[in-house]
Amino acid sequence: MQGQGDASASVTESPTGGRLRSVPVCKFTAKEPKGKTIMKKILIMNGPNLNLLGVREPGIYGKSSFESYLPTLRSEFADVTLEYYQSNIEGELINKLQEVGFSYDGIVLNAGAYTHTSVALLDCIRSLKSPVVEVHISNVHQREEFRHHSMISAGCKGVICGFGLDSYRLAVQGICNS
Numbered sequence: 001m002q003g004q005g006d007a008s009a010s011v012t013e014s015p016t017g018g019r020l021r022s023v024p025v026c027k028f029t030a031k032e033p034k035g036k037t038i039m040k041k042i043l044i045m046n047g048p049n050l051n052l053l054g055v056r057e058p059g060i061y062g063k064s065s066f067e068s069y070l071p072t073l074r075s076e077f078a079d080v081t082l083e084y085y086q087s088n089i090e091g092e093l094i095n096k097l098q099e100v101g102f103s104y105d106g107i108v109l110n111a112g113a114y115t116h117t118s119v120a121l122l123d124c125i126r127s128l129k130s131p132v133v134e135v136h137i138s139n140v141h142q143r144e145e146f147r148h149h150s151m152i153s154a155g156c157k158g159v160i161c162g163f164g165l166d167s168y169r170l171a172v173q174g175i176c177n178s
């Protein structure tokens, strides 16, 4: 928590007659009134084709849309503001990451197929202050070989895959715990 500092320096006589300059002291006062809790802010971001969850390959990704899962997730983290953003466009994902990535407590990112291709997303993630957790619904390591490599993992705090939509809950929990 940040507070407003009141820095002051003073000069005193030392026992040996010399003059001592004291180190400036910061007296911090909490900005928030007592009892007010500050909600953590986490963005959940889905990349291309994840707007089709529930419709797209249900045998792999399940039968629920993300929008229908979100209220359950929010109710499990009542003390966290969980925002949601989806785009099929790489540049839009980057714009959003840059917008929130210097102030939010964390980002849960399922970059979809951009996971396996996007140097631009990796560069962006590496530029941010907020921790990013990479998420996949499916276990990408049990699937085609081109899904085994992630371009973005190296910039992420952690990776969760293979737990269906529960992967998102585990990622939010991971951010809250760290």
Ligand SMILES: O=C1C[C@@](O)(C(=O)O)C[C@@H](O)[C@@H]1O
Pocket: 048, 049, 050, 110, 111, 112, 113, 114, 115, 135, 136, 137, 138, 139, 140, 147
């Ligand atoms: O779009 C997706 C979804 C995915 O990220 C997953 O959540 O399992 C796995 C990716 O390989 C794929 O391109």
